[in-house]
Each structure stands twice: as C-alpha cells, then as structure tokens.
Amino acid sequence: MFAYVARRVVYAIPxxxxxxxxxxxxxxxTPGDPLVAVLPADASQExxxxxxxxxxxxxxxxxxxxxxxxxxxxxxxxxxxxxxRPVLSEVMNAVRNTVMLAVFAAAIGFTLGLFFGLIxxxxxxxxxxxxxxxxxxxxxxxxxxxxGMVLVIIFSVQLNWLPAVGAGPGGSGAWAWDWEHMKYLILxxxxxxxxxMGIVTRxxxxxxxxxxxxxxxxxxxxxxxxxxxxxxHVIKNAAPTALAVMGLQLGYMLGGSILIxxxxxxxxxxxxxxxxxxxxxxxxxxxxxxxxxxxxxxxNLLVDIAQAFIxxxxxxx
Amino acid sequence: xxxxxxxxxxxQFAQAQTIKIGMTAADIPRTLGQPDQGFEGNxxxxxxxxxxxxxxxxxxxxxxxVVIPGLATEWAVNxxxxxKWTFKLRPGVKFHDGSDxxxxxxxxxxxxxxxxxxxxxxxxxxxxxxxxxxxxxxxxKIDDMTVELTTKEPDSFLPINLTNLFMASPAKWQSFxxxxxxxxxxxxxxxxxxxxxxxxxxxxxxxxxxxxxRERLELVKNTAYWNKDRVPxxxxxxxxxxxxxxxxxxxxxxxxIDWAEAPAPDAVKEITARGFKxxxxxxxxxxxxxxxxxxxxxxxxxxVRKAANLCIDREGxxxxxxxxxxxxxxxxxxxxxxxxGNPTFKIKYDLKEAQxxxxxxxxxxxxxxxxxxxxxxxxxxxxxxxxxxxxMQQALAECYFDVQxxxxxxxxxxxxxxxxxxxxxxxxxxxTNVTFAAMDPFFALVRFLQSGMAPPVSNNWGFINNPKFDxxxxxxxxxxxxxxxxxxxxELHAASVDDAAFLYVAHDVGPRALSPKIKxxxxxxxxxxxxxxxxxTP
Numbered sequence: 001m002f003a004y005v006a007r008r009v010v011y012a013i014p015x016x017x018x019x020x021x022x023x024x025x026x027x028x029x030t031p032g033d034p035l036v037a038v039l040p041a042d043a044s045q046e047x048x049x050x051x052x053x054x055x056x057x058x059x060x061x062x063x064x065x066x067x068x069x070x071x072x073x074x075x076x077x078x079x080x081x082x083x084x085r086p087v088l089s090e091v092m093n094a095v096r097n098t099v100m101l102a103v104f105a106a107a108i109g110f111t112l113g114l115f116f117g118l119i120x121x122x123x124x125x126x127x128x129x130x131x132x133x134x135x136x137x138x139x140x141x142x143x144x145x146x147x148g149m150v151l152v153i154i155f156s157v158q159l160n161w162l163p164a165v166g167a168g169p170g171g172s173g174a175w176a177w178d179w180e181h182m183k184y185l186i187l188x189x190x191x192x193x194x195x196x197m198g199i200v201t202r203x204x205x206x207x208x209x210x211x212x213x214x215x216x217x218x219x220x221x222x223x224x225x226x227x228x229x230x231x232x233h234v235i236k237n238a239a240p241t242a243l244a245v246m247g248l249q250l251g252y253m254l255g256g257s258i259l260i261x262x263x264x265x266x267x268x269x270x271x272x273x274x275x276x277x278x279x280x281x282x283x284x285x286x287x288x289x290x291x292x293x294x295x296x297x298x299x300n301l302l303v304d305i306a307q308a309f310i311x312x313x314x315x316x317x
Numbered sequence: 318x319x320x321x322x323x324x325x326x327x328x329q330f331a332q333a334q335t336i337k338i339g340m341t342a343a344d345i346p347r348t349l350g351q352p353d354q355g356f357e358g359n360x361x362x363x364x365x366x367x368x369x370x371x372x373x374x375x376x377x378x379x380x381x382x383v384v385i386p387g388l389a390t391e392w393a394v395n396x397x398x399x400x401k402w403t404f405k406l407r408p409g410v411k412f413h414d415g416s417d418x419x420x421x422x423x424x425x426x427x428x429x430x431x432x433x434x435x436x437x438x439x440x441x442x443x444x445x446x447x448x449x450x451x452x453x454x455x456x457x458k459i460d461d462m463t464v465e466l467t468t469k470e471p472d473s474f475l476p477i478n479l480t481n482l483f484m485a486s487p488a489k490w491q492s493f494x495x496x497x498x499x500x501x502x503x504x505x506x507x508x509x510x511x512x513x514x515x516x517x518x519x520x521x522x523x524x525x526x527x528x529x530x531r532e533r534l535e536l537v538k539n540t541a542y543w544n545k546d547r548v549p550x551x552x553x554x555x556x557x558x559x560x561x562x563x564x565x566x567x568x569x570x571x572x573x574i575d576w577a578e579a580p581a582p583d584a585v586k587e588i589t590a591r592g593f594k595x596x597x598x599x600x601x602x603x604x605x606x607x608x609x610x611x612x613x614x615x616x617x618x619x620x621v622r623k624a625a626n627l628c629i630d631r632e633g634x635x636x637x638x639x640x641x642x643x644x645x646x647x648x649x650x651x652x653x654x655x656x657x658g659n660p661t662f663k664i665k666y667d668l669k670e671a672q673x674x675x676x677x678x679x680x681x682x683x684x685x686x687x688x689x690x691x692x693x694x695x696x697x698x699x700x701x702x703x704x705x706x707x708x709m710q711q712a713l714a715e716c717y718f719d720v721q722x723x724x725x726x727x728x729x730x731x732x733x734x735x736x737x738x739x740x741x742x743x744x745x746x747x748x749t750n751v752t753f754a755a756m757d758p759f760f761a762l763v764r765f766l767q768s769g770m771a772p773p774v775s776n777n778w779g780f781i782n783n784p785k786f787d788x789x790x791x792x793x794x795x796x797x798x799x800x801x802x803x804x805x806x807x808e809l810h811a812a813s814v815d816d817a818a819f820l821y822v823a824h825d826v827g828p829r830a831l832s833p834k835i836k837x838x839x840x841x842x843x844x845x846x847x848x849x850x851x852x853x854t855p
Binding site for chain 1: 339343344347353440441443444447448507510511514527529530531532533557558559560561563564567568570571572573728773774
C-alpha cells in the first residue's frame with residue numbers, strides 16, 4: 001500500500017509542473033498588455049517600462065517562469081498587479097469561500113444523487129426510474145448560471161425569502177454557521193449542486209442496475225438474505241466508482257464556478273478568476289489557477305488512495 | 318473604530334441609516350489614497366475618504382461640474398516663471414487620525430508618486446496617478462500653509478489635474494512604517510502601505526470603518542469634516558462590488574442594496590415599476606469612432622468625415638436600442654459646457670446632406686466606401702459596443718459606407734489604442750472605438766489632437782497632424798487666467814468639431830437605480846457624485 005501511495009505521489013509531481021507551465025504560458029500568449037489594469041492609456045513609455053521592470057515582465061519568459069516557480073515553492077506567488085496584495089492570501093481567502101460553497105453543494109448534490117441513483121437503479125424501467133432519470137438529465141443539461149438567475153428571481157426578487165448576492169451580512173470575513181449567514185449559501189449551493197447531482201444519479205443508477213443483475217446478488221437472495229442486506233452489498237460494490245465520480249465532481253466544484261460565483265457575487269475562487277481575467281492581473285490569474293490545479297491533483301490523489309483502500313484490487317493494478 | 322465596525326454588522330445599524338451600494342467594479346477600488354478602477358475608483362474610495370488640493374463642484378444637476386477650492390483655498394502661477402505655482406492651504410483641516418493637514422503633508426503626497434528615493438514612494442500608486450498630472454515634477458514647502466508646485470513646462474491644466482492627487486495622512490503611514498516588519502526599508506514601506514490600505518486616513522467627509530478586500534468597504538461619516546455643509550447626512554455607507562448587472566439588479570429588487578450602479582438596461586421598466594428611481598445625467602464621456610488619418614485612410618477626406626457624422630440618427634439610437642440611457646453627442650462637450658465653443662459644423666442627423674457629401678466625394682449606391690473599425694464586445698465605458706456598432710453599420714450603409722467591424726477583446730483594444738493606426742495590431746482598421754473620459758482638457762482633447770501625442774507617446778491613435786490644433790493646444794496650456802484658458806479650450810474644441818476629428822456618437826449618462834428611501838440626491842454632469850447631501854427615510 002505504501003509503495004502504491006508513494007508511486008501516486010511521485011506521478012503527481014510532473015502533472016503539477018505541467019499544469020504550472022501551461023497556465024503560465026496560456027496567460028502570456030494571450031494578446032494585450034498585463035499592465036493595462038494599472039496604466040492609464042496615456043501613460044508614458046518611460047512609466048510603462050518602469051512598471052514592466054518592477055513587475056519583472058521585461059525578463060525572457062523562461063526566466064519569468066523559473067522565478068515564478070522558485071518563489072511559488074517558497075510560498076510566494078507574488079503580488080496582485082491591481083491591488084498590490086499578496087496573491088497567496090487573496091487566493092487562500094477565495095479558496096476558503098469556494099470550499100465552503102463546494103462542500104455544502106456536494107452534500108446536497110451527492111445526497112440527492114445517491115438517493116435518486118439508487119432508487120432509479122433499484123426500480124429500473126419503472127416510473128420511479130423515469131422520474132429520477134429525468135431529474136438527473138435536467139440537472140446535467142440546464143445551464144447553471146441560468147438556473148441561478150431563475151432561483152434569484154423566484155426566491156429573492158419575488159418571494160424575498162433568501163438574499164440574492166453576497167456572503168453574509170458582514171461579508172465572508174464575519175462568517176458564522178448560523179441562519180443569518182447560511183441563508184446566503186443556499187441559492188449558490190443549490191445551483192452548484194445540480195450538475196454533480198445529475199452525474200452521480202446517472203452513475204449510481206447504472207452501477208446499481210449492473211450489480212443487481214450479477215450472479216452473486218442472485219446467490220445472496222437464494223441464501224435467503226434480507227433485501228436490505230442484499231442492497232448493502234450492492235452499495236459496497238458501487239462505492240469505489242461512485243466515490244471516484246464524486247471526487248472528480250468535488251474537484252470541479254473546488255475549482256469554483258466563474259458563472260455561479262459571479263451571478264451570486266460569492267467571493268470564491270471563481271469570482272477571483274473572473275476579476276483577474278477582466279483586470280488582466282497576471283500574477284493573480286497564474287496564482288489562482290496554480291492553487292486550484294494543485295487542489296484538483298491533490299483531490300484526485302486522495303480519491304485514488306481511498307479507492308485503493310476500499311477495493312484492494314486497485315493496488316495491484 | 319472597532320465599535321463602529323461592530324455596529325455596522327448589527328441589524329440596528331440599518332436603523333442608523335446606512336446606504337448600501339452595489340458597484341460595477343469587481344473589487345473594492347484601492348483604498349490607500351490613489352484608487353484604481355478608473356473614475357469609479359475615484360468616485361467611491363477617492364472622493365469619499367480623501368480629497369485633493371482642488372475638488373470638483375458636484376452640487377448642480379444642470380451646470381457642468383467645474384473645479385473649486387478643496388484642501389487649497391487659492392492658487393496662482395508665478396508671473397515670472399510659469400512652471401511654478403503657489404497653493405495656499407486650508408487651515409484647520411485634520412486627517413481622520415487627528416493629525417494636521419499642512420504643507421509637509423502635501424509635499425509628502427507628491428513624493429509618494431514622484432520621488433523614487435523617498436521612503437514612502439509607492440510604485441503601485443504611480444501608474445494611476447502620474448499620467449493624470451503629466452507635467453507635475455515636484456513640491457516644496459514655503460511655510461506651514463503654503464506650498465510651491467513645479468511643472469516641467471508651463472501648464473495651466475495643473476489645478477484641474479490635481480483633483481486626482483488624493484492626500485493621505487503621513488502621520489498614519491509613519492505609524493505603520495515604524496511598526497512594520499521587513500528585510501529592508503522598501504519592504505517595510507510596502508508593508509506600511511498595505512496596513513494603511515486596511516486602516517486608511519484621509520481628510521474626506523467619509524472615514525473607513527471596516528474593509529474586507531474584494532467584498533465590502535464600510536464607511537462612516539466624518540463628523541469633524543472641515544466643510545460643515547458637506548458632513549454626510551446619513552451615518553454610513555457600504556460599498557459592495559457586484560460586477561454582474563443582473564446580480565446588482567436582483568440585489569436592489571430584493572432589498573439587499575439601496576443603490577445599484579448601471580442596472581441591467583432591460584430591467585429598467587421593472588425597476589421603475591417597483592418604485593425605484595433611475596438617476597441619470599450627461600457625463601463627461603464620449604463614445605466615438607476615432608479616425609485614422611494616416612496616408613491612404615478613407616477618412617482623410619473632410620467630406621467623408623462630415624458625412625459619417627451626419628448619417629447617424631442618434632435620437633433613434635437613444636430611444637430605441639439604449640432605452641434612453643445616452644445623450645446624443647454633437648462633439649466632445651455639449652452646449653452649455655465652458656469648453657464647447659461655437660463650432661460652425663453642426664452635428665446632427667441629416668441623411669440628405671450626408672449622401673450629398675458622399676456623392677461629392679465620389680461615392681454612391683454602386684460605389685460604396687469600405688471602412689473598417691476595431692471595437693470590443695465589452696469594456697469600461699464602452700456601453701453596449703456590439704449592438705451600437707451594428708446600429709452604426711446599418712446607419713452608415715445608407716450613406717454608401719460599407720462598414721466592417723473588427724471585434725477584439727477589450728484589454729487588447731485598449732492596448733492597441735496606444736499603439737496607433739500604423740501598428741500591425743490595428744489590423745488595417747481605419748477607425749477605433751474606444752470610449753474616453755472628458756473631465757479635463759488633457760484627457761478630453763490634447764492627447765487626441767496634438768500631433769506630438771501620436772503613438773507611442775499618447776492616444777492620438779490616428780496620427781492627426783493639424784498645425785491649427787497644435788497651436789490651439791499650446792495657447793490653452795499657456796493661458797493661466799481660468800476664463801481665458803476656457804476660451805482657448807473652447808476654440809480648440811470648436812476647431813476639432815469643424816474638422817470632424819471624430820465620429821461623435823454618444824455620451825454615457827451614468828445610470829443608477831436608487832431606493833425611494835434615498836432623498837436629496839443630486840446627479841451632477843460628472844463621473845462623480847456627492848454622497849454627503851443624501852438623506853434616507855426609515
């Protein structure tokens with residue numbers, strides 16, 4: 001097991017480096033000047049050059065990349081061009097908010113997804129299956145920013161039950177796990193949860209159906225095992241794949257959704273990315289993407305290891 | 318301060334009259350004295366917590382905003398050396414931390430952006446400052462309440478430009494510097510500025526109470542403000558960045574905010590139907606096509622430039638596509654503005670005259686003139702660039718133009734603006750569609766019309782080279798009597814309209830939706846507003 005974990009960790013290193021290189025290059029090859037955010041259009045060339053040197057944009061790309069990686073390894077992702085604040089603290093604040101949103105949305109999405117998936121699989125080809133599958137397809141298909149706006153129109157603008165935007169009466173800095181704050185989380189979390197809900201439903205439905213049709217289930221039933229206990233075997237067999245799917249979905253959610261976080265002005269990594277893109281704040285954009293990519297790789301690693309624990313066959317593979 | 322900050326988070330503070338504002342910015346504009354985010358930054362974190370030596374008069378909704386005394390009570394240029402200005406400072410003014418505003422503070426604030434070896438020099442504030450006062454080089458204390466400012470060349474625009482230099486408290490900064498950790502003086506200075514941005518101190522009518530970066534800035538009224546007439550009438554103001562128009566509109570309609578900047582245009586009907594008020598007024602802002610005047614450009618023919626200007630039904634654009642949220646442009650400034658002057662060429666919708674001019678220039682229904690314009694799909698001040706340009710495309714087709722649009726990303730368009738029509742990035746375009754602020758003469762006229770401002774120096778994108786413009790720029794810059802300077806600027810503006818230097822289309826109106834609870838709001842003809850006058854009913 002230790003060898004397996006070590007191997008997976010070593011495999012993650014080139015992935016992280018590749019991600020870092022790609023995100024570094026992507027933001028550099030796009031047209032436009034990174035100093036647009038801080039330089040008025042009529043800024044002198046002398047001033048532009050002075051700032052270019054100050055931010056290190058005058059150096060060749062490989063040198064910029066090397067310096068960036070070196071500093072990143074020391075916990076320094078530079079300073080935001082637009083605000084001058086350290087990128088790492090900006091990103092970590094935003095990630096904290098996105099994690100909060102993702103975990104809440106995952107709880108909703110996975111619970112509903114598991115529920116719908118299991119009953120759809122168990123009652124395959126019945127009306128129960130059709131209803132659950134329809135909900136799953138709608139969840140995957142509906143544009144979630146559109147759903148967010150619809151929810152805002154209904155629950156905020158028309159009914160005035162829930163706030164439309166923000167992260168609590170005092171902002172996320174004054175967050176508390178009480179109703180006054182939780183109500184700000186409900187609409188963005190529900191909107192975020194529909195895609196994982198749909199995907200988990202469809203995955204679990206397919207797995208449940210397959211497992212129920214296998215011989216060992218017949219054997220368990222033939223032994224006179226109660227249906228409930230048979231079903232726990234089904235769940236155990238479905239768990240590794242379902243877990244992998246959920247892990248991936250959690251990874252996507254931890255990446256933050258630019259659209260959902262912008263619609264709800266939720267101060268997470270998606271909104272931060274949006275802001276960095278529009279302000280063309282390269283250090284912030286690179287730092288945010290790097291941290292999110294690390295999260296994604298780390299989560300995948302965790303999922304792989306968890307799968308190996310649950311299903312010993314994976315370790316040998 | 319902690320008490321105030323705590324009070325702001327409590328429900329009872331709502332009863333203490335707090336106005337919550339949804340800004341279009343994606344982040345709180347910088348709070349350390351020199352804001353970013355363009356004039357939205359000056360509007361919310363510049364003119365609220367801070368002030369310059371000169372201020373904009375924002376008291377009238379009908380008269381153009383003009384420069385008035387601020388932290389300086391009077392100023393004059395030296396008769397024998399027109400690069401030297403003397404500013405008399407306002408006595409009795411204190412920063413929010415209780416320290417005195419005086420000549421040392423002015424020198425310190427000039428040095429924060431211009432003197433690279435000053436301990437408090439901050440490169441991050443230079444970009445958003447230096448270009449707004451391009452000729453200022455230094456400041457010198459004469460006595461406690463008098464300073465001398467020096468420009469590198471005679472420049473009568475200096476008092477206008479100084480509205481952009483916000484005075485931060487040196488004493489407060491020094492206290493942060495003394496406590497700062499850092500490897501060297503530069504690192505300590507950076508740490509001090511970072512700390513200052515979270516606990517700011519200016520002289521303005523609003524004081525910082527609580528700041529959560531990227532989420533909210535809470536301000537409270539400065540009861541000790543020097544101008545008793547402008548001590549805010551409400552207790553507090555909360556600024557919330559909400560870059561998405563629909564989010565701002567929903568927050569307004571659900572009662573989460575009391576004020577939405579630039580609400581979604583298609584929601585205007587619902588907003589007003591629910592009792593909210595849309596405030597708007599002509600802004601010093603121009604939505605133009607800036608012509609290329611390089612060799613071979615189709616716009617080098619004055620008849621063609623005039624024809625295009627006569628071919629646009631601006632009232633139709635206003636009443637149809639933009640739901641009333643624009644003012645038709647007849648130049649950079651409209652009649653009533655001190656810099657408008659008396660152009661002989663009247664910009665209006667006159668299709669027949671436009672067609673006649675085009676025919677004289679050799680074009681007709683069977684021989685259309687191909688022109689290409691660069692624009693963006695979005696961007697600060699760009700209003701609704703795509704539908705507006707498609708409207709232009711259709712309108713100009715009536716006058717025998719065959720318009721091709723080259724749509725590029727906003728920041729790229731902005732960068733290309735500086736590179737000029739000759740640069741490959743212009744992609745052989747004959748015009749560019751970048752909106753601009755017209756608050757001061759340099760921004761509004763000089764950078765576009767003076768031949769010396771051609772790329773790479775500044776924004777004369779089309780390489781206009783008109784000796785008359787150059788002569789009038791020089792005259793305006795070296796006329797130090799305010800009334801005479803205004804006359805010179807009016808002459809320059811009239812000359813630019815007569816030469817159809819731009820295709821003038823629209824001025825933005827800075828629409829904002831306000832709760833009916835907000836009273837006594839004045840929307841001036843400016844990018845800025847005075848938040849001090851407002852009251853709020855429970």
